[in-house]
Amino acid sequence: MCRGALATWQRNATQSALHQEVVVSEQILAFDYTEAGSGPAILFLPGSFGTGAGWKAVLGHLGDGYRTVTTSLLGYGSTPDTRPDGNATMAQQVDLIDRIIDRIGTSPHVVGHSYGGLSALVHALTGQRRPRSLLLVEANPLGLLRSAGDLAHYAMFEAMTRPYFADYARGDAEAPRHVIDFYGGLGTFDSMPPKVRSYVVATAAVNVRDWSSGTPFEPSRETLQSIAIPTTVVRGADGHPAMRRIAELLHDAIPAARLVTIDGGSHFLPSSHAAEIAAVIRQHVDGVPTT
Template identity: 45%
Template structure:
Protein backbone atom coordinates (compact mmCIF):
# COMPACT_ATOMS: atom_id res chain seq x y z
CA UNK A 1 0.00 0.00 0.00
CA UNK A 2 1.21 3.53 -0.82
CA UNK A 3 0.27 6.20 1.72
CA UNK A 4 -0.15 9.12 -0.68
CA UNK A 5 -1.20 12.61 0.42
CA UNK A 6 -4.29 12.32 -1.79
CA UNK A 7 -5.25 8.92 -0.43
CA UNK A 8 -4.00 5.36 -0.34
CA UNK A 9 -3.08 3.48 -3.50
CA UNK A 10 -2.88 -0.31 -3.73
CA UNK A 11 0.63 -1.61 -4.37
CA UNK A 12 1.90 -5.15 -4.45
CA UNK A 13 4.82 -6.76 -6.22
CA UNK A 14 6.21 -10.19 -6.84
CA UNK A 15 9.04 -11.74 -8.83
CA UNK A 16 12.22 -10.33 -10.31
CA UNK A 17 13.28 -9.08 -13.71
CA UNK A 18 11.87 -6.39 -15.98
CA UNK A 19 9.18 -4.41 -14.15
CA UNK A 20 5.63 -4.77 -15.46
CA UNK A 21 2.90 -2.63 -13.88
CA UNK A 22 -0.53 -4.24 -14.26
CA UNK A 23 -3.65 -2.06 -14.03
CA UNK A 24 -7.01 -3.88 -13.82
CA UNK A 25 -10.36 -2.63 -15.00
CA UNK A 26 -13.48 -1.52 -13.16
CA UNK A 27 -14.99 -3.66 -10.41
CA UNK A 28 -11.59 -5.32 -9.97
CA UNK A 29 -8.46 -5.25 -7.85
CA UNK A 30 -4.90 -6.35 -8.49
CA UNK A 31 -6.07 -9.91 -7.84
CA UNK A 32 -7.60 -9.89 -11.35
CA UNK A 33 -4.10 -10.51 -12.72
CA UNK A 34 -3.50 -13.78 -10.83
CA UNK A 35 -4.37 -15.99 -13.83
CA UNK A 36 -1.85 -14.05 -15.90
CA UNK A 37 0.87 -14.31 -13.28
CA UNK A 38 0.34 -18.05 -13.03
CA UNK A 39 0.92 -18.48 -16.77
CA UNK A 40 3.69 -15.95 -17.32
CA UNK A 41 6.35 -17.57 -19.50
CA UNK A 42 9.21 -15.24 -18.52
CA UNK A 43 10.53 -13.85 -15.26
CA UNK A 44 9.19 -10.39 -14.43
CA UNK A 45 8.90 -8.15 -11.45
CA UNK A 46 5.11 -7.77 -11.49
CA UNK A 47 3.54 -4.76 -9.76
CA UNK A 48 -0.23 -4.78 -9.30
CA UNK A 49 -2.60 -2.06 -8.13
CA UNK A 50 -6.28 -1.06 -8.21
CA UNK A 51 -8.04 1.87 -9.81
CA UNK A 52 -9.61 4.65 -7.76
CA UNK A 53 -12.39 3.42 -5.49
CA UNK A 54 -11.52 -0.28 -5.78
CA UNK A 55 -9.60 -2.52 -3.41
CA UNK A 56 -7.62 -0.36 -1.01
CA UNK A 57 -7.19 2.56 -3.41
CA UNK A 58 -9.00 5.66 -2.17
CA UNK A 59 -11.45 7.50 -4.42
CA UNK A 60 -10.30 10.98 -5.49
CA UNK A 61 -13.10 11.89 -7.87
CA UNK A 62 -16.46 13.44 -7.21
CA UNK A 63 -19.60 13.67 -9.33
CA UNK A 64 -18.50 17.19 -10.24
CA UNK A 65 -14.88 16.28 -11.02
CA UNK A 66 -14.39 13.05 -12.92
CA UNK A 67 -11.27 14.12 -14.84
CA UNK A 68 -9.39 10.98 -15.86
CA UNK A 69 -6.15 12.66 -14.81
CA UNK A 70 -7.01 11.65 -11.23
CA UNK A 71 -6.73 8.02 -12.30
CA UNK A 72 -3.49 8.67 -14.17
CA UNK A 73 -1.93 10.39 -11.15
CA UNK A 74 -2.58 7.34 -8.98
CA UNK A 75 -0.92 5.02 -11.52
CA UNK A 76 1.99 7.42 -11.84
CA UNK A 77 2.42 7.17 -8.06
CA UNK A 78 2.65 3.39 -8.43
CA UNK A 79 5.25 3.69 -11.19
CA UNK A 80 7.34 6.11 -9.15
CA UNK A 81 7.23 3.65 -6.26
CA UNK A 82 8.53 0.96 -8.61
CA UNK A 83 11.53 3.29 -9.05
CA UNK A 84 12.48 2.34 -12.60
CA UNK A 85 11.18 2.50 -16.17
CA UNK A 86 8.26 0.08 -16.50
CA UNK A 87 6.19 -1.84 -18.99
CA UNK A 88 2.63 -0.61 -18.38
CA UNK A 89 -0.29 -2.98 -19.01
CA UNK A 90 -3.94 -1.98 -18.61
CA UNK A 91 -7.15 -3.93 -19.09
CA UNK A 92 -10.53 -2.30 -19.79
CA UNK A 93 -10.78 1.04 -17.92
CA UNK A 94 -7.26 0.33 -16.71
CA UNK A 95 -6.23 0.31 -20.37
CA UNK A 96 -7.77 3.72 -20.95
CA UNK A 97 -5.99 5.02 -17.86
CA UNK A 98 -2.71 3.52 -19.06
CA UNK A 99 -3.14 5.39 -22.34
CA UNK A 100 -3.56 8.64 -20.41
CA UNK A 101 -0.35 7.92 -18.47
CA UNK A 102 1.51 7.43 -21.76
CA UNK A 103 0.09 10.67 -23.14
CA UNK A 104 1.07 12.66 -20.02
CA UNK A 105 4.73 11.49 -20.19
CA UNK A 106 5.39 12.16 -16.53
CA UNK A 107 6.85 8.75 -15.72
CA UNK A 108 9.25 6.53 -17.72
CA UNK A 109 7.56 3.83 -19.80
CA UNK A 110 9.37 1.18 -21.80
CA UNK A 111 6.21 -0.18 -23.40
CA UNK A 112 2.43 0.06 -23.24
CA UNK A 113 -0.19 -2.68 -23.60
CA UNK A 114 -3.88 -1.79 -23.89
CA UNK A 115 -6.38 -4.64 -23.62
CA UNK A 116 -9.90 -3.64 -24.66
CA UNK A 117 -10.03 -0.06 -23.41
CA UNK A 118 -13.56 1.44 -23.29
CA UNK A 119 -12.41 4.09 -25.73
CA UNK A 120 -15.89 5.16 -26.85
CA UNK A 121 -14.86 8.74 -27.53
CA UNK A 122 -12.51 7.75 -30.37
CA UNK A 123 -15.55 6.57 -32.33
CA UNK A 124 -17.22 9.96 -32.82
CA UNK A 125 -14.33 11.85 -34.48
CA UNK A 126 -13.76 8.82 -36.72
CA UNK A 127 -17.40 8.83 -37.88
CA UNK A 128 -18.30 5.52 -36.23
CA UNK A 129 -21.64 6.74 -34.92
CA UNK A 130 -23.39 3.36 -34.88
CA UNK A 131 -20.75 1.91 -32.58
CA UNK A 132 -20.70 5.06 -30.47
CA UNK A 133 -24.45 4.81 -29.95
CA UNK A 134 -24.05 1.19 -28.85
CA UNK A 135 -21.91 2.42 -25.96
CA UNK A 136 -24.22 5.32 -25.18
CA UNK A 137 -27.43 3.31 -25.33
CA UNK A 138 -25.97 0.75 -22.95
CA UNK A 139 -24.71 3.28 -20.42
CA UNK A 140 -27.90 5.38 -20.58
CA UNK A 141 -29.98 2.29 -19.80
CA UNK A 142 -27.55 1.17 -17.11
CA UNK A 143 -27.47 4.59 -15.40
CA UNK A 144 -31.26 4.92 -15.52
CA UNK A 145 -31.73 1.47 -14.02
CA UNK A 146 -29.30 2.18 -11.21
CA UNK A 147 -30.81 5.52 -10.30
CA UNK A 148 -34.25 3.94 -10.57
CA UNK A 149 -33.36 1.56 -7.76
CA UNK A 150 -32.22 -1.55 -9.65
CA UNK A 151 -29.47 -2.92 -7.40
CA UNK A 152 -28.15 -5.21 -10.12
CA UNK A 153 -28.17 -2.62 -12.89
CA UNK A 154 -24.46 -3.24 -13.48
CA UNK A 155 -25.42 -6.59 -15.03
CA UNK A 156 -26.29 -4.65 -18.20
CA UNK A 157 -22.76 -3.29 -18.46
CA UNK A 158 -21.09 -6.62 -17.67
CA UNK A 159 -23.19 -8.49 -20.25
CA UNK A 160 -22.56 -5.79 -22.88
CA UNK A 161 -18.87 -6.63 -22.58
CA UNK A 162 -18.94 -10.35 -21.91
CA UNK A 163 -22.14 -11.45 -23.64
CA UNK A 164 -25.54 -12.40 -22.28
CA UNK A 165 -25.33 -14.40 -19.07
CA UNK A 166 -21.80 -13.33 -18.15
CA UNK A 167 -22.80 -11.61 -14.92
CA UNK A 168 -25.10 -14.47 -13.88
CA UNK A 169 -22.26 -16.93 -14.42
CA UNK A 170 -19.85 -15.17 -12.07
CA UNK A 171 -19.31 -16.44 -8.51
CA UNK A 172 -21.59 -14.77 -5.97
CA UNK A 173 -18.75 -12.90 -4.27
CA UNK A 174 -17.68 -11.39 -7.62
CA UNK A 175 -21.24 -10.33 -8.42
CA UNK A 176 -21.58 -8.84 -4.95
CA UNK A 177 -18.41 -6.79 -5.40
CA UNK A 178 -19.60 -5.49 -8.78
CA UNK A 179 -22.92 -4.43 -7.24
CA UNK A 180 -21.15 -2.85 -4.27
CA UNK A 181 -18.83 -0.81 -6.49
CA UNK A 182 -21.49 0.29 -9.02
CA UNK A 183 -21.27 3.97 -7.88
CA UNK A 184 -17.53 3.85 -8.58
CA UNK A 185 -18.13 2.36 -12.02
CA UNK A 186 -20.54 5.19 -12.84
CA UNK A 187 -17.68 7.61 -12.14
CA UNK A 188 -15.46 5.51 -14.41
CA UNK A 189 -17.87 5.93 -17.30
CA UNK A 190 -18.15 9.66 -16.66
CA UNK A 191 -14.34 9.88 -16.70
CA UNK A 192 -14.18 7.97 -19.97
CA UNK A 193 -16.81 10.04 -21.74
CA UNK A 194 -15.19 13.29 -20.57
CA UNK A 195 -11.82 12.27 -22.08
CA UNK A 196 -11.62 13.68 -25.63
CA UNK A 197 -9.88 11.02 -27.67
CA UNK A 198 -8.91 12.98 -30.76
CA UNK A 199 -6.85 11.10 -33.35
CA UNK A 200 -4.11 13.75 -33.33
CA UNK A 201 -3.72 13.38 -29.57
CA UNK A 202 -3.48 9.60 -29.75
CA UNK A 203 -0.93 9.91 -32.55
CA UNK A 204 1.38 11.66 -30.09
CA UNK A 205 1.99 8.42 -28.17
CA UNK A 206 5.69 7.61 -28.46
CA UNK A 207 5.78 4.46 -26.33
CA UNK A 208 5.93 1.09 -28.15
CA UNK A 209 2.33 -0.08 -27.92
CA UNK A 210 0.41 -3.34 -28.20
CA UNK A 211 -3.40 -3.22 -28.49
CA UNK A 212 -5.47 -6.33 -27.79
CA UNK A 213 -9.13 -7.20 -28.29
CA UNK A 214 -11.21 -10.37 -28.26
CA UNK A 215 -12.61 -12.11 -31.30
CA UNK A 216 -15.94 -12.56 -29.48
CA UNK A 217 -16.07 -9.08 -27.96
CA UNK A 218 -18.84 -6.57 -28.66
CA UNK A 219 -18.35 -5.02 -32.13
CA UNK A 220 -18.27 -1.49 -30.70
CA UNK A 221 -15.52 -2.43 -28.26
CA UNK A 222 -13.51 -4.13 -30.98
CA UNK A 223 -13.86 -1.16 -33.34
CA UNK A 224 -12.83 1.36 -30.69
CA UNK A 225 -9.64 -0.57 -30.00
CA UNK A 226 -8.93 -1.06 -33.69
CA UNK A 227 -9.09 2.72 -34.09
CA UNK A 228 -6.78 3.27 -31.13
CA UNK A 229 -4.25 0.97 -32.74
CA UNK A 230 -4.69 2.72 -36.08
CA UNK A 231 -3.95 6.12 -34.53
CA UNK A 232 -0.98 5.11 -32.34
CA UNK A 233 2.16 5.14 -34.50
CA UNK A 234 3.48 1.64 -35.26
CA UNK A 235 1.19 -0.04 -32.73
CA UNK A 236 1.20 -3.82 -32.74
CA UNK A 237 -2.21 -5.52 -32.62
CA UNK A 238 -3.62 -8.91 -31.73
CA UNK A 239 -7.12 -10.35 -31.77
CA UNK A 240 -7.49 -13.10 -29.18
CA UNK A 241 -9.29 -16.07 -30.75
CA UNK A 242 -12.47 -17.03 -28.92
CA UNK A 243 -12.02 -14.37 -26.25
CA UNK A 244 -14.41 -11.67 -25.08
CA UNK A 245 -13.78 -8.72 -22.80
CA UNK A 246 -12.77 -10.61 -19.66
CA UNK A 247 -9.85 -12.19 -21.49
CA UNK A 248 -7.24 -11.76 -18.76
CA UNK A 249 -9.10 -14.48 -16.85
CA UNK A 250 -10.39 -16.68 -19.68
CA UNK A 251 -7.37 -16.48 -22.01
CA UNK A 252 -4.58 -15.70 -19.57
CA UNK A 253 -1.95 -17.89 -21.18
CA UNK A 254 -2.39 -16.49 -24.69
CA UNK A 255 -2.29 -12.92 -23.44
CA UNK A 256 0.69 -13.52 -21.15
CA UNK A 257 2.69 -14.80 -24.13
CA UNK A 258 1.76 -11.80 -26.29
CA UNK A 259 2.69 -9.31 -23.58
CA UNK A 260 5.95 -11.11 -22.83
CA UNK A 261 6.88 -10.93 -26.50
CA UNK A 262 5.97 -7.23 -26.61
CA UNK A 263 8.13 -6.57 -23.53
CA UNK A 264 11.02 -8.48 -25.11
CA UNK A 265 10.71 -6.60 -28.41
CA UNK A 266 10.70 -3.29 -26.54
CA UNK A 267 13.88 -4.12 -24.62
CA UNK A 268 15.72 -6.42 -27.04
CA UNK A 269 14.13 -6.61 -30.50
CA UNK A 270 15.94 -9.83 -31.39
CA UNK A 271 14.91 -11.62 -28.16
CA UNK A 272 11.13 -11.59 -28.54
CA UNK A 273 10.88 -15.22 -29.61
CA UNK A 274 12.58 -16.37 -26.38
CA UNK A 275 9.30 -15.78 -24.53
CA UNK A 276 7.24 -18.26 -26.54
Protein backbone atom coordinates in the same frame (compact mmCIF):
# COMPACT_ATOMS: atom_id res chain seq x y z
CA MET B 1 -17.56 -16.09 -23.33
CA CYS B 2 -16.27 -18.61 -20.78
CA ARG B 3 -18.53 -18.28 -17.72
CA GLY B 4 -16.12 -20.10 -15.43
CA ALA B 5 -13.26 -17.83 -16.42
CA LEU B 6 -15.41 -14.75 -15.90
CA ALA B 7 -16.44 -15.95 -12.46
CA THR B 8 -12.78 -16.52 -11.59
CA TRP B 9 -11.90 -12.99 -12.71
CA GLN B 10 -14.68 -11.46 -10.67
CA ARG B 11 -13.89 -13.61 -7.62
CA ASN B 12 -10.31 -12.39 -7.78
CA ALA B 13 -11.67 -8.84 -7.92
CA THR B 14 -12.89 -9.20 -4.35
CA GLN B 15 -9.41 -9.89 -3.03
CA SER B 16 -7.18 -7.09 -1.79
CA ALA B 17 -3.48 -6.62 -2.45
CA LEU B 18 -0.91 -5.03 -0.16
CA HIS B 19 -1.02 -1.37 0.89
CA GLN B 20 1.44 1.34 -0.12
CA GLU B 21 1.05 4.80 1.40
CA VAL B 22 2.34 8.13 0.12
CA VAL B 23 1.82 11.70 1.33
CA VAL B 24 -0.40 13.74 -0.99
CA SER B 25 -1.25 17.36 -0.11
CA GLU B 26 -0.80 16.61 3.59
CA GLN B 27 -3.20 13.67 3.34
CA ILE B 28 -2.38 9.98 3.24
CA LEU B 29 -3.38 8.37 -0.05
CA ALA B 30 -3.24 4.58 0.13
CA PHE B 31 -3.17 2.36 -2.91
CA ASP B 32 -2.93 -1.36 -3.48
CA TYR B 33 0.61 -2.40 -4.32
CA THR B 34 1.93 -5.93 -4.75
CA GLU B 35 5.37 -6.58 -6.23
CA ALA B 36 7.19 -9.78 -7.12
CA GLY B 37 10.20 -10.95 -9.11
CA SER B 38 13.07 -9.13 -10.75
CA GLY B 39 13.81 -7.96 -14.26
CA PRO B 40 11.99 -5.49 -16.51
CA ALA B 41 9.25 -3.75 -14.49
CA ILE B 42 5.66 -4.35 -15.61
CA LEU B 43 2.73 -2.45 -14.07
CA PHE B 44 -0.64 -4.20 -14.42
CA LEU B 45 -3.79 -2.04 -14.33
CA PRO B 46 -7.10 -3.91 -13.91
CA GLY B 47 -10.44 -2.91 -15.32
CA SER B 48 -13.58 -1.72 -13.56
CA PHE B 49 -15.01 -3.97 -10.83
CA GLY B 50 -11.50 -5.45 -10.48
CA THR B 51 -8.37 -5.36 -8.34
CA GLY B 52 -4.79 -6.36 -8.92
CA ALA B 53 -5.75 -9.93 -8.03
CA GLY B 54 -7.49 -10.13 -11.40
CA TRP B 55 -4.07 -10.59 -13.02
CA LYS B 56 -3.28 -13.69 -10.94
CA ALA B 57 -3.87 -16.17 -13.75
CA VAL B 58 -1.75 -14.17 -16.22
CA LEU B 59 1.09 -13.86 -13.71
CA GLY B 60 0.97 -17.61 -13.20
CA HIS B 61 1.71 -18.10 -16.89
CA LEU B 62 4.18 -15.24 -17.31
CA GLY B 63 7.21 -17.00 -15.88
CA ASP B 64 10.34 -15.67 -14.23
CA GLY B 65 12.47 -12.78 -15.36
CA TYR B 66 10.06 -9.91 -14.75
CA ARG B 67 9.42 -7.49 -11.91
CA THR B 68 5.63 -7.46 -11.73
CA VAL B 69 3.55 -4.84 -9.93
CA THR B 70 -0.21 -5.14 -9.50
CA THR B 71 -2.52 -2.50 -8.10
CA SER B 72 -6.16 -1.41 -7.99
CA LEU B 73 -7.49 1.77 -9.56
CA LEU B 74 -9.45 4.42 -7.67
CA GLY B 75 -12.28 3.00 -5.59
CA TYR B 76 -11.40 -0.67 -5.94
CA GLY B 77 -9.67 -3.01 -3.51
CA SER B 78 -7.99 -0.90 -0.84
CA THR B 79 -7.38 2.09 -3.11
CA PRO B 80 -9.71 4.91 -2.00
CA ASP B 81 -11.70 6.87 -4.55
CA THR B 82 -10.59 10.51 -4.56
CA ARG B 83 -13.03 11.46 -7.33
CA PRO B 84 -16.09 13.42 -6.18
CA ASP B 85 -19.47 12.56 -7.66
CA GLY B 86 -20.18 14.78 -10.63
CA ASN B 87 -16.56 15.84 -11.02
CA ALA B 88 -14.69 12.63 -11.74
CA THR B 89 -11.88 13.14 -14.23
CA MET B 90 -9.17 11.02 -15.77
CA ALA B 91 -6.64 13.46 -14.29
CA GLN B 92 -7.24 11.89 -10.88
CA GLN B 93 -6.57 8.42 -12.27
CA VAL B 94 -3.46 9.68 -14.06
CA ASP B 95 -2.17 11.15 -10.81
CA LEU B 96 -2.58 7.76 -9.12
CA ILE B 97 -0.61 6.02 -11.87
CA ASP B 98 2.15 8.63 -11.59
CA ARG B 99 2.41 7.93 -7.87
CA ILE B 100 2.54 4.20 -8.42
CA ILE B 101 5.35 4.65 -10.94
CA ASP B 102 7.16 6.85 -8.41
CA ARG B 103 6.95 3.91 -6.01
CA ILE B 104 8.31 1.53 -8.66
CA GLY B 105 11.24 3.88 -9.17
CA THR B 106 11.69 3.26 -12.89
CA SER B 107 9.64 3.53 -16.08
CA PRO B 108 7.59 0.32 -16.31
CA HIS B 109 5.93 -1.40 -19.19
CA VAL B 110 2.24 -0.68 -18.52
CA VAL B 111 -0.36 -3.36 -19.21
CA GLY B 112 -3.99 -2.27 -18.88
CA HIS B 113 -7.25 -4.17 -19.29
CA SER B 114 -10.54 -2.48 -20.20
CA TYR B 115 -10.84 0.72 -18.13
CA GLY B 116 -7.29 0.05 -16.98
CA GLY B 117 -6.29 0.20 -20.64
CA LEU B 118 -8.10 3.50 -21.04
CA SER B 119 -6.32 4.81 -17.94
CA ALA B 120 -2.95 3.65 -19.26
CA LEU B 121 -3.62 5.38 -22.58
CA VAL B 122 -4.60 8.70 -20.99
CA HIS B 123 -1.61 8.49 -18.66
CA ALA B 124 0.76 7.90 -21.58
CA LEU B 125 -0.55 11.11 -23.16
CA THR B 126 -0.79 13.36 -20.09
CA GLY B 127 1.09 11.80 -17.18
CA GLN B 128 4.26 13.11 -15.58
CA ARG B 129 5.98 9.71 -15.47
CA ARG B 130 6.66 8.23 -18.89
CA PRO B 131 5.90 4.52 -19.33
CA ARG B 132 8.43 2.28 -21.07
CA SER B 133 5.75 0.83 -23.34
CA LEU B 134 2.01 0.15 -23.55
CA LEU B 135 0.03 -3.06 -23.87
CA LEU B 136 -3.70 -2.36 -24.09
CA VAL B 137 -6.01 -5.35 -23.58
CA GLU B 138 -9.59 -4.65 -24.67
CA ALA B 139 -9.09 -0.97 -23.78
CA ASN B 140 -12.34 1.01 -23.88
CA PRO B 141 -11.77 4.66 -24.84
CA LEU B 142 -15.26 4.86 -26.31
CA GLY B 143 -14.84 8.57 -27.06
CA LEU B 144 -12.40 7.56 -29.77
CA LEU B 145 -15.38 6.34 -31.77
CA ARG B 146 -16.92 9.82 -31.66
CA SER B 147 -13.72 11.59 -32.60
CA ALA B 148 -13.30 9.18 -35.52
CA GLY B 149 -16.87 9.82 -36.68
CA ASP B 150 -17.97 6.23 -36.03
CA LEU B 151 -21.29 7.16 -34.47
CA ALA B 152 -22.90 3.78 -35.17
CA HIS B 153 -20.52 1.94 -32.86
CA TYR B 154 -20.59 4.79 -30.34
CA ALA B 155 -24.38 4.47 -30.21
CA MET B 156 -23.93 0.87 -29.03
CA PHE B 157 -22.26 2.16 -25.88
CA GLU B 158 -24.95 4.81 -25.42
CA ALA B 159 -27.66 2.16 -25.72
CA MET B 160 -26.07 0.45 -22.71
CA THR B 161 -25.03 3.39 -20.53
CA ARG B 162 -28.32 5.27 -20.84
CA PRO B 163 -30.44 2.63 -19.07
CA TYR B 164 -27.53 1.77 -16.77
CA PHE B 165 -27.26 5.32 -15.44
CA ALA B 166 -31.05 5.61 -15.19
CA ASP B 167 -31.38 2.36 -13.23
CA TYR B 168 -28.50 3.32 -10.97
CA ALA B 169 -30.01 6.76 -10.28
CA ARG B 170 -33.33 5.24 -9.21
CA GLY B 171 -31.58 2.85 -6.82
CA ASP B 172 -31.76 -0.39 -8.77
CA ALA B 173 -29.17 -2.63 -7.08
CA GLU B 174 -28.83 -4.70 -10.23
CA ALA B 175 -28.04 -1.77 -12.52
CA PRO B 176 -24.50 -3.10 -13.21
CA ARG B 177 -26.01 -5.98 -15.18
CA HIS B 178 -26.11 -3.59 -18.13
CA VAL B 179 -22.31 -3.30 -18.12
CA ILE B 180 -21.54 -6.94 -17.36
CA ASP B 181 -23.91 -8.26 -20.01
CA PHE B 182 -22.70 -5.69 -22.57
CA TYR B 183 -19.18 -7.10 -22.35
CA GLY B 184 -19.84 -10.72 -21.42
CA GLY B 185 -23.11 -11.44 -23.18
CA LEU B 186 -26.73 -11.64 -22.07
CA GLY B 187 -27.12 -13.56 -18.83
CA THR B 188 -23.56 -13.10 -17.60
CA PHE B 189 -24.61 -10.99 -14.61
CA ASP B 190 -27.20 -13.56 -13.52
CA SER B 191 -24.66 -16.38 -13.84
CA MET B 192 -22.25 -14.87 -11.32
CA PRO B 193 -21.98 -16.41 -7.84
CA PRO B 194 -23.91 -14.34 -5.25
CA LYS B 195 -20.71 -13.21 -3.49
CA VAL B 196 -19.18 -11.97 -6.73
CA ARG B 197 -22.40 -10.28 -7.82
CA SER B 198 -22.56 -8.54 -4.44
CA TYR B 199 -19.09 -7.07 -4.99
CA VAL B 200 -20.08 -5.75 -8.40
CA VAL B 201 -23.23 -4.20 -6.92
CA ALA B 202 -21.24 -2.69 -4.04
CA THR B 203 -18.85 -0.93 -6.42
CA ALA B 204 -21.50 0.37 -8.83
CA ALA B 205 -20.96 3.97 -7.71
CA VAL B 206 -17.26 3.62 -8.48
CA ASN B 207 -18.02 2.22 -11.91
CA VAL B 208 -20.37 5.12 -12.66
CA ARG B 209 -17.46 7.46 -11.92
CA ASP B 210 -15.32 5.39 -14.27
CA TRP B 211 -17.79 5.97 -17.08
CA SER B 212 -18.34 9.66 -16.31
CA SER B 213 -14.60 10.31 -16.19
CA GLY B 214 -13.64 8.22 -19.21
CA THR B 215 -16.42 9.05 -21.66
CA PRO B 216 -15.32 12.69 -22.32
CA PHE B 217 -11.88 11.48 -23.44
CA GLU B 218 -12.13 11.83 -27.24
CA PRO B 219 -8.58 11.76 -28.60
CA SER B 220 -7.97 12.85 -32.15
CA ARG B 221 -5.89 10.78 -34.53
CA GLU B 222 -3.18 13.44 -34.25
CA THR B 223 -3.17 13.11 -30.47
CA LEU B 224 -2.71 9.35 -30.65
CA GLN B 225 0.03 9.79 -33.23
CA SER B 226 2.06 11.57 -30.55
CA ILE B 227 2.51 8.31 -28.64
CA ALA B 228 6.15 7.50 -29.27
CA ILE B 229 6.59 4.31 -27.24
CA PRO B 230 6.18 0.68 -28.30
CA THR B 231 2.49 -0.23 -28.17
CA THR B 232 0.56 -3.47 -28.56
CA VAL B 233 -3.24 -3.46 -28.84
CA VAL B 234 -5.04 -6.70 -27.93
CA ARG B 235 -8.66 -7.56 -28.68
CA GLY B 236 -10.85 -10.65 -28.48
CA ALA B 237 -11.99 -12.12 -31.78
CA ASP B 238 -15.43 -12.67 -30.28
CA GLY B 239 -15.58 -9.37 -28.41
CA HIS B 240 -18.25 -6.70 -28.74
CA PRO B 241 -18.20 -5.12 -32.24
CA ALA B 242 -17.68 -1.64 -30.76
CA MET B 243 -14.67 -2.89 -28.79
CA ARG B 244 -13.16 -4.55 -31.85
CA ARG B 245 -13.56 -1.28 -33.73
CA ILE B 246 -11.84 0.69 -30.94
CA ALA B 247 -8.87 -1.68 -31.18
CA GLU B 248 -8.67 -1.07 -34.92
CA LEU B 249 -8.71 2.70 -34.46
CA LEU B 250 -5.98 2.55 -31.82
CA HIS B 251 -3.85 0.34 -34.03
CA ASP B 252 -4.31 2.59 -37.04
CA ALA B 253 -3.49 5.82 -35.18
CA ILE B 254 -0.64 4.92 -32.81
CA PRO B 255 2.66 4.83 -34.72
CA ALA B 256 4.03 1.32 -35.24
CA ALA B 257 1.41 -0.19 -32.93
CA ARG B 258 0.90 -3.93 -33.19
CA LEU B 259 -2.60 -5.44 -33.22
CA VAL B 260 -3.13 -8.89 -31.70
CA THR B 261 -6.46 -10.72 -31.92
CA ILE B 262 -7.07 -13.58 -29.49
CA ASP B 263 -9.07 -16.35 -31.15
CA GLY B 264 -12.13 -17.41 -29.18
CA GLY B 265 -11.68 -14.52 -26.75
CA SER B 266 -14.12 -11.83 -25.71
CA HIS B 267 -13.63 -9.02 -23.20
CA PHE B 268 -12.36 -10.78 -20.09
CA LEU B 269 -9.14 -12.04 -21.66
CA PRO B 270 -6.91 -11.91 -18.54
CA SER B 271 -9.02 -14.72 -17.06
CA SER B 272 -10.46 -16.54 -20.07
CA HIS B 273 -7.18 -16.59 -22.05
CA ALA B 274 -4.52 -16.03 -19.40
CA ALA B 275 -1.85 -18.14 -21.11
CA GLU B 276 -2.31 -16.34 -24.42
CA ILE B 277 -2.17 -12.91 -22.76
CA ALA B 278 0.98 -13.90 -20.87
CA ALA B 279 2.59 -14.97 -24.14
CA VAL B 280 1.69 -11.64 -25.76
CA ILE B 281 3.17 -9.78 -22.78
CA ARG B 282 6.42 -11.75 -22.96
CA GLN B 283 6.76 -11.12 -26.68
CA HIS B 284 5.95 -7.44 -26.25
CA VAL B 285 8.27 -6.74 -23.30
CA ASP B 286 11.14 -8.86 -24.61
CA GLY B 287 10.90 -7.07 -27.95
CA VAL B 288 11.39 -3.58 -26.49
CA PRO B 289 15.06 -2.56 -26.74
CA THR B 290 16.78 -1.98 -23.41
CA THR B 291 18.27 1.46 -22.79
